[in-house]
Amino acid sequence: MFDDLRDLYQEVILDHGRKPRNFRRLDDPDRTARGDNPMCGDRIELFLKLGADGGIADVAFQGRGCAISTASASLLTELVKGKTAAQAHALADGFRQLAMTGTCPACEAALADDMERLQPLSGVHEFPSRVKCATLAWHTLNAALDGSKETSSE
Ligand code: ZN
Numbered sequence: 001m002f003d004d005l006r007d008l009y010q011e012v013i014l015d016h017g018r019k020p021r022n023f024r025r026l027d028d029p030d031r032t033a034r035g036d037n038p039m040c041g042d043r044i045e046l047f048l049k050l051g052a053d054g055g056i057a058d059v060a061f062q063g064r065g066c067a068i069s070t071a072s073a074s075l076l077t078e079l080v081k082g083k084t085a086a087q088a089h090a091l092a093d094g095f096r097q098l099a100m101t102g103t104c105p106a107c108e109a110a111l112a113d114d115m116e117r118l119q120p121l122s123g124v125h126e127f128p129s130r131v132k133c134a135t136l137a138w139h140t141l142n143a144a145l146d147g148s149k150e151t152s153s154e
Helices: 003-018 067-080 085-101 109-126 128-146
Strands: 031-037 042-050 056-064 150-152
Touching (some): 003 067, 003 109, 031 128, 085 128
Antiparallel strands (some): 031 042, 042 056
């Protein structure tokens, strides 16, 4: 990877890690789930507000963790708002692939813009212990959409 691209990616992670977007509780959420990554000590709680069509009308999170887990949760909240549950699951699957292998050849064209936004986190595939930091929020999102309350990266 070119050094300037690496620097840019680093900057995105630090920015979202320090100033996470949608970092709050939602009043009266339709769904919540907690995620726990004991390997690193990352913990998040995700809140979803569903629209009449079952889509994600609003999403927010709280918790504490490393810059990667926080940045990933922050990007998640920006990307899944307005999506249907099926679209959100598809993006979560694509992101898991990206985090584990650094690329997602199977991802549909419809996900291309979102995957582009998530590229800064793709570097974790070189560090297997950090993959769980990056995917924690996405596991938690799937759990919330499926109606389960707790999830662990284990
Ligand atoms: Zn972590």
